[in-house]
Amino acid sequence: MKICWVIYNGSLTSDKFRDQAELLADAAKRAGVKAKIVMNYEVMMSLNAQLEERPDFVVFLDKDILLATFLKNVGIPVFNDPEVIETCDNKAKQYIQLAKNGIAMPETIIAPKVYPKFTIEGSGYYEQVLDKLGLPMIIKEGHGSFGMKVYLIETEEEFFAKVDELRGIDYVFQEFIETSRGRDIRVNIVGGEIVAAMYRSSQTDFRANITNGGVASIVELTAEQKELAIRAADAVRAEFAGVDLLFGDNEKPLVCEVNAAAHIRNIYNVTGINVADKMIEYILGKLA
Ligand SMILES: Nc1ncnc2c1ncn2[C@@H]1O[C@H](COP(=O)(O)OP(=O)(O)OP(=O)(O)O)[C@@H](O)[C@H]1O
Ligand SMILES: [Mg+2]
Incomplete structure (x- = not known):
């Protein structure tokens, strides 16, 4: 009998993450696989010791990319592949x-890296972005889920406040598809x-x-x-x-x-x- 781990993030307490893991574990059991729900921190990522248990494959429901990579590197098939998750x-x-x-996607501009303690305001860069995309526009952080880090920017004031707030963070400017x-x-x-x-x-x-x-x-x-x-x-x-x-x-x-x-x-x-x-x-x- 094959063994699978369904991994989710143990620091997320909302029921929906556990529920998602249970949907996968139940499906695995229906298919005759021995499924175990594992929270990410339950796997010790010890680099100089062997894993105590090894599943035949892992369904990876989290974004703990280091853990996904760690498991892939010891030869366990991980779905999705860690590079895809990343x-x-x-x-x-x-x-x-x-x-x-x-x-095909909305017109998108990747924001340049700006170190948190510095600014490029005054360089004319942001004015060029405003010229190209116009308002309203979407600003979207690189890392975000459930729409929480997606902003509809309607005024120049909001635009400049947001780019200032996002110094040090990966994000994109995007055409708003009205x-x-x-x-x-x-x-x-x-x-x-x-x-x-x-x-x-x-x-x-x-x-x-x-x-x-x-x-x-x-x-x-x-x-x-x-x-x-x-x-x-x-x-x-x-x-x-x-x-x-x-x-x-x-x-x-x-x-x-x-x-x-x-x-x-x-x-x-x-x-x-x-x-x-x-x-x-x-x-x-x-x-x-
Ligand atoms: N360029 C855009 N123009 C119009 N609406 C957009 C645009 N980008 C995002 N949206 C709206 O905002 C919602 C959230 O955006 P997006 O799916 O990119 O991020 P997210 O939902 O936070 O990510 P996740 O799906 O991982 O939770 C979309 O479902 C869509 O309704
Ligand atoms: Mg989405």
Whole structure:
């Protein structure tokens, strides 16, 4: 019998992280795999000792990239691959990769590194960004989830306050896709195939995230949406991906982001599709 670890972050106390791990562990058990839910800090990353236990594979639901790398380096298959988790965990890095692969997305400018104790205000750099993207615009931190680090900037005053506040942090400037205000599509992909999708919309916020008050419903994807979502997951080499799509001019799909550890509870409730079963099936097929 194969053994799998489902790893999530033990410092996150919200029930949804444990719930996500349980969905995966239950799916593994249904497939005849012995599954154990493991919190990241329960694995001692001792570099000069052997691991006491070794699973046959790990489903990695967290962003503890060092742990994912540590496990991969001792020869344990980790899903997603640590490099994919790392790319997706930093939106700036991810957009560079998406652009390299010609993926349609909002116009995006990666903010230059500014050391926290210094400033480039007065250099004219930020004025150029304002000229190129106009207002309103989106500023998005590299590391953020549930829409919490995504800002709609409407005035120059807000713009300069935000760039000042973000000194020392990776972030991007992005065209605000007005035609997508409060709505997007989440597409879950497993091994290059679309397994579920939902439409998310919010009456109260420009962000469609359910955690921000968005409401989800079933959606039939267009051929163009399907193709773009699959290409986006492929561009960052994600075997499991939650791709967010925006609606551009004439509903033209644009990639908002690719999540490497997308939550699957909401999409399960909305569509009845348990993405966890597909993930486990994919892994077992790959390891066979
Ligand atoms: N350029 C944009 N134009 C219009 N709306 C956007 C844009 N970027 C993001 N949004 C809205 O904000 C929401 C959150 O943005 P994004 O998905 O990039 O970050 P996140 O949700 O914090 O990340 P995660 O999905 O990992 O939780 C999107 O679902 C979308 O509704
Ligand atoms: Mg998102």
